[in-house]
Amino acid sequence: MKIKGFLKDVGGASRVTKMRKALIENASPVPHPQDPIRELADALHPGKQKFVVTQVREASPTARTFRFEPFEENGVRSHIPPFQSGQYVNFYLTIGTSTVTRAYSISSAPSSVRGEKPFFEITIRRNVSYFVPDYFFKEVKEGSVLTAALPFSQFYYEPLRDAENVVALAGGSGITPFVSMAKEIAAGGLDCDLTILYGSVKHTDIVCGDELAEIAKTCPRVRVVHVMSDDPEWQGEKGFITTDLIRKYSCGIPAASGEQPEDMVDTTYMFCGPWAMYRVVRASMEELGVGPRRFRHDVMQQPSNVKQIPGFPEDQIGKRYQITVVRGVQEDVIGAAADEPVAVALERSAIPVDTHCRGGECGYCRSQLLNGDIFVSPLGDGRRAMDKEMGWFHACSAYPMSDLTIKIPIL
Numbered sequence: 001m002k003i004k005g006f007l008k009d010v011g012g013a014s015r016v017t018k019m020r021k022a023l024i025e026n027a028s029p030v031p032h033p034q035d036p037i038r039e040l041a042d043a044l045h046p047g048k049q050k051f052v053v054t055q056v057r058e059a060s061p062t063a064r065t066f067r068f069e070p071f072e073e074n075g076v077r078s079h080i081p082p083f084q085s086g087q088y089v090n091f092y093l094t095i096g097t098s099t100v101t102r103a104y105s106i107s108s109a110p111s112s113v114r115g116e117k118p119f120f121e122i123t124i125r126r127n128v129s130y131f132v133p134d135y136f137f138k139e140v141k142e143g144s145v146l147t148a149a150l151p152f153s154q155f156y157y158e159p160l161r162d163a164e165n166v167v168a169l170a171g172g173s174g175i176t177p178f179v180s181m182a183k184e185i186a187a188g189g190l191d192c193d194l195t196i197l198y199g200s201v202k203h204t205d206i207v208c209g210d211e212l213a214e215i216a217k218t219c220p221r222v223r224v225v226h227v228m229s230d231d232p233e234w235q236g237e238k239g240f241i242t243t244d245l246i247r248k249y250s251c252g253i254p255a256a257s258g259e260q261p262e263d264m265v266d267t268t269y270m271f272c273g274p275w276a277m278y279r280v281v282r283a284s285m286e287e288l289g290v291g292p293r294r295f296r297h298d299v300m301q302q303p304s305n306v307k308q309i310p311g312f313p314e315d316q317i318g319k320r321y322q323i324t325v326v327r328g329v330q331e332d333v334i335g336a337a338a339d340e341p342v343a344v345a346l347e348r349s350a351i352p353v354d355t356h357c358r359g360g361e362c363g364y365c366r367s368q369l370l371n372g373d374i375f376v377s378p379l380g381d382g383r384r385a386m387d388k389e390m391g392w393f394h395a396c397s398a399y400p401m402s403d404l405t406i407k408i409p410i411l
């Protein structure tokens with residue numbers, strides 16, 4: 001009986017193979033202009049496109065929100081692919097003589113691409129002077145056209161995986177993915193309850209505060225709790241986002257007394273913020289018994305201060321080296337500081353390098369070490385074992401420890 005069925009399968013498979021062969025042999029070498037599968041793939045993964053800035057508004061005394069809409073050029077209009085709250089857009093910028101890529105979380109709701117005037121927004125904070133935020137604040141205005149690709153990242157709410165109750169733990173500009181999430185919940189596009197614990201130094205540092213307050217006022221599924229670390233005038237929660245505070249505002253965690261609140265529910269914790277805050281929050285998760293399945297964090301960029309990177313050789317701080325960069329048949333020699341990632345040295349020298357996460361995880365900046373020594377940050381080393389063996393490294397999380405020769409892809 002089994003053999004009969006098996007022979008039937010083999011016969012059927014060989015007929016399909018013949019049919020496939022005939023179809024392939026008779027197929028036109030020119031792709032069909034109306035290929036619905038290709039159209040769908042292009043719609044979901046369009047690659048780099050141009051978008052025009054249609055609005056710039058204040059999101060705090062030190063933050064601005066930039067709205068982008070599709071841009072039409074030579075009769076072809078770009079389009080905004082569907083995205084999820086928590087995903088980011090990668091910008092490809094030419095600033096002076098440097099070519100840089102930078103990722104920003106989308107702060108608008110995914111439903112904003114379904115309206116008559118589809119758009120997406122990012123919100124950038126510039127509390128101190130930094131290269132790319134400076135560029136956005138000084139140069140990017142209504143009518144500016146920028147090149148970008150979206151969406152990227154796995155940092156989003158997924159109902160099949162995550163609990164219906166979500167506690168977001170945010171610091172500084174790490175609020176932006178949760179602003180998008182709150183807007184989408186209010187628009188009815190996301191079916192979960194969201195409590196945001198948002199840490200700032202002073203109330204004037206709160207990013208998107210008015211928008212969040214408006215959502216929390218009208219949407220009972222969204223609650224926002226601000227926590228100020230150094231603001232004597234603040235009447236609400238003060239200090240840092242501690243274990244006790246998380247416990248206080250989390251109905252998914254037993255109360256400090258050991259009693260379980262009546263409304264105890266399963267909870268997913270999502271974190272986006274600076275490294276220093278991540279360490280504290282991570283310790284709280286362990287203290288509260290929250291396992292990795294229920295704690296998720298956004299991609300973490302390498303800290304700008306190398307002293308925060310465990311194991312970084314401090315005697316290298318201030319040293320400078322030369323990097324010979326091989327791209328195809330071209331070779332360039334550039335200067336590099338030991339306390340800056342190789343990707344930054346390349347960008348400073350106007351050598352394009354594709355970066356996304358800038359935390360060592362995604363692999364977009366994968367390069368090959370041909371000669372010399374590097375320090376790879378243990379905070380983000382997403383390389384496979386074979387890549388390490390073959391001398392591949394991620395330029396965003398590797399630091400030169402001697403003169404180097406490296407090979408990078410041509411962009």
Ligand code: FES
Nearest residue numbers: 356358362363396
């Ligand atoms: S940009 Fe993601 S690994 Fe370097």
